[in-house]
Amino acid sequence: QGQLVESGGGLVQPGGSLRLSCAASASIGSINVMRWYRQAPGKEREWVASITFDGDTNHADSVKGRFTISRDKAKNILYLQMNSLNLEDTAVYYCNAAVPGRMYWGQGTQVTVSS
8 A cells, every 4th residue: 555654844933944755655656746735724725836757846826936846756755845934834734646546645744834
């Protein structure tokens, strides 16, 4: 059974930085696209960023210029570098992997931005 395990969340002050990681087990198989989502309290889950097998990236307008998605294909690890964090970035962050015929989700990691 494939799985995704996120790490790197925590408490940070406004303007600070964090780097999230998402380790994919080898049993997941060939991943086409990996994505980061987040869900703030009382809100729906929203897409944050994605990266294809070929390395093409896209970021939501709300994080563009502040967050950067990347991937180490050899280690099967997805990253999200988050800079200039603000209060609105507080959420549980989830990674997602799309393989032929299936989607995998991680358990989530909490990011709290607070002074």
